[in-house]
Amino acid sequence: MTGTPNSRRIDVITVFPEMVEQVARFGVVGRAAERGLIELSAWNPRDYAEDRHATVDDRPYGGGPGMVMKVAPLHRAIQAARAADPRPARVIHLSPQGARLDQDRVARLAACERVIYLCGRYEGIDERLLEAEVDEELSIGDYVLSGGELAAMVAIDAATRLVPGALGHEDSAAEDSFATGLLDHPHYTRPEVYERRGVPEVLRSGDHGAVDTWRLKQALGRTWLRRPDLLAGRELDERQRRLLDEFIAEHRA
Numbered sequence: 001m002t003g004t005p006n007s008r009r010i011d012v013i014t015v016f017p018e019m020v021e022q023v024a025r026f027g028v029v030g031r032a033a034e035r036g037l038i039e040l041s042a043w044n045p046r047d048y049a050e051d052r053h054a055t056v057d058d059r060p061y062g063g064g065p066g067m068v069m070k071v072a073p074l075h076r077a078i079q080a081a082r083a084a085d086p087r088p089a090r091v092i093h094l095s096p097q098g099a100r101l102d103q104d105r106v107a108r109l110a111a112c113e114r115v116i117y118l119c120g121r122y123e124g125i126d127e128r129l130l131e132a133e134v135d136e137e138l139s140i141g142d143y144v145l146s147g148g149e150l151a152a153m154v155a156i157d158a159a160t161r162l163v164p165g166a167l168g169h170e171d172s173a174a175e176d177s178f179a180t181g182l183l184d185h186p187h188y189t190r191p192e193v194y195e196r197r198g199v200p201e202v203l204r205s206g207d208h209g210a211v212d213t214w215r216l217k218q219a220l221g222r223t224w225l226r227r228p229d230l231l232a233g234r235e236l237d238e239r240q241r242r243l244l245d246e247f248i249a250e251h252r253a
Ligand SMILES: COc1ccccc1CNc1ccc(C(N)=O)cn1
Pocket: 094, 095, 096, 120, 121, 122, 123, 124, 125, 138, 139, 140, 141, 142, 143, 144, 145, 146, 147, 148, 151
């Protein structure tokens, strides 16, 4: 299936295609797929195995527990995915050995016209396939999953939110907490009081300037409290500095 020229094409190499296809059935990613902003296809290396048992793994050279994914079925699946669209693709291997996925790397993925996500299972993938085909290794965190599929789905979700048009006007990715480099401010909606807990007055004042100031102060304060590391590498302007100092003074009061 050749892609429509300006849509982002996402291919996933996985032995569990049905698992990965779920990410394009719901919510923001589901709507983006429906509207042709992204196209998602999964490719199963079992379909490209050499033998009638559709073997995709084998025992590790050097011994040890578990199995290793074979080169040939993965290589053929990647070639089939590449051939499905004339545009060049960036091949990303999800692995605990990868660079940590953060919003900057997500933004780079979102800018790619084509990405092929390679999902390992078992103990991992034969190094020769990685050397020959992989452009970048990414990790969603310092923990081991039973496969790269969930990591690929995380990357697909985070990147799709940044595709122009994917989010309605009601929630712009530009104000996302990590887009501003700060944590998010608190959110409230009706009822005004729930089990004796109210809503901060300023949010019902109708004074949008005051609301924006309150939200910035809360974002700065919460970042200071929960993720001071995010503030370490960041210059605050005079207004931000003053708001954070106010928050800290109130926090210590
Ligand atoms: C033993 O599993 C592997 C070993 C090597 C490569 C891939 C896998 C598949 N598992 C993964 C994949 C990604 C992440 C992550 N942190 O992004 C965690 N686990």
